[in-house]
Amino acid sequence: MDVPTVLMEAIYQTVKVMGLVFAIVIPLTTIFEILKRRKILDKISNRFSHAMKWFDLPGKAAFPILAGMFMGVVYGSGVLYKQKKEKMLSDRDFTIVCTILLMCHSLIEDTLLFVAVGASFLWIFGFRILFAVLFIKILLIVGKKMPKLDFFGKS
């Protein structure tokens, strides 16, 4: 290809990707801000408190997990720092929560950025949750059967 064609293509792709980024990010941050102000997450997380038993976690772990998964990484890590500071969870529970979030955070915003450049939303969204749940469950079962190999234990 000649130089002008390459340059035009580069400009076109840069403009395109930034257009997509603006179209995704601004509505999302607006929705997140409204959800935060209405404290929707506090209300929803109560409903998920039973599901936390599956990860050997107390019900109050639902809030940091949902915050990290759906509200973006800045807000999520803010919640984690607060939890750590106020010692709301035991060390082991906190490690489990962080490991889940490490594998699966900012489910909406980061996923949509990749969807904007051509990935499949359903595959990513579904499999990220599935893999995170599955791997953590496997680590928990292994830890229970063989305490020496416990991934979330002291090390």
Add this chain to the structure above:
Amino acid sequence: MKEGIKVGIKEGFKFCLDLAKIIVPVTFAFAILKETVIFKQITYFLSPYMGFVGLPGSAAFTVLLGFFSLYAAVGSILPLGLTVKETTIVAMILLTAHTLIIEGGVLKQLKLNYIKLTAFRILMAFFIGAIINFLM
């Protein structure tokens, strides 16, 4: 509600500008780089190593960039012209393991074993990539 919308849009705009600082130079640079001979040679050399997760050699750059900055990786995808399947695999790998240094720093501050957890992430990322390549 009105105040929330205002703040949300402002925050979004700020975030977009931060993203632009990374994505614009990366996208522009990759659109030019990929036409160079040396890029094609490196890609050719890397392709057998990326094959096990079903990616072309050029996607190695995306994965490597993503380990440092997820948004830089997003910028490199359009110029490389990956297919839907390849983009989905790259996305799954990178969404599992990305921005390792900064997020490792967060783990360290939270007093967690950041080396173990980061190693776990990278391992899982390629494992997941291989599974998606097999399934999709």
